[in-house]
Amino acid sequence: MLPTELTGDLKKRLSTVRGQIEGILKMMDNDTDLDKILVQFKAADQGLQKAHYLLMDEVFRKSLALKLVQVMNACPGNCQDAEKIEYMKQQFPMLEFDQLTTKIKEINAIDKRLEEYNKNNSKKD
Numbered sequence: 091m092l093p094t095e096l097t098g099d100l101k102k103r104l105s106t107v108r109g110q111i112e113g114i115l116k117m118m119d120n121d122t123d124l125d126k127i128l129v130q131f132k133a134a135d136q137g138l139q140k141a142h143y144l145l146m147d148e149v150f151r152k153s154l155a156l157k158l159v160q161v162m163n164a165c166p167g168n169c170q171d172a173e174k175i176e177y178m179k180q181q182f183p184m185l186e187f188d189q190l191t192t193k194i195k196e197i198n199a200i201d202k203r204l205e206e207y208n209k210n211n212s213k214k215d
């Protein structure tokens with residue numbers, strides 16, 4: 091569902107966070123100084139927050155933009171979702187993070203309907 095060219099950096103960041111968490115677990119098993127554990131915990135937390143932001147702002151937002159362009163190109167202006175596509179295009183710059191996943195699902199549903207619409211219209215020709 092997400093373009094792989096957009097998820098590479100996110101996966102690297104998450105791997106780093108996983109390594110930090112594994113390090114914290116080892117430190118706890120080895121009775122490491124509590125201040126050192128706290129430093130690693132804060133680093134893992136900060137890494138996870140950065141990965142979350144990257145997911146929302148880069149991966150989800152860019153995925154939605156790419157799919158929106160694809161759908162706009164597939165809709166000749168008279169498809170059943172033309173108004174909704176135009177509305178999403180206008181709203182795109184103002185979307186909040188918590189709206190992105192819903193909009194991605196909506197645009198994917200529109201894309202599927204457009205595929206069927208275009209397939210059916212090509213059979214008529």
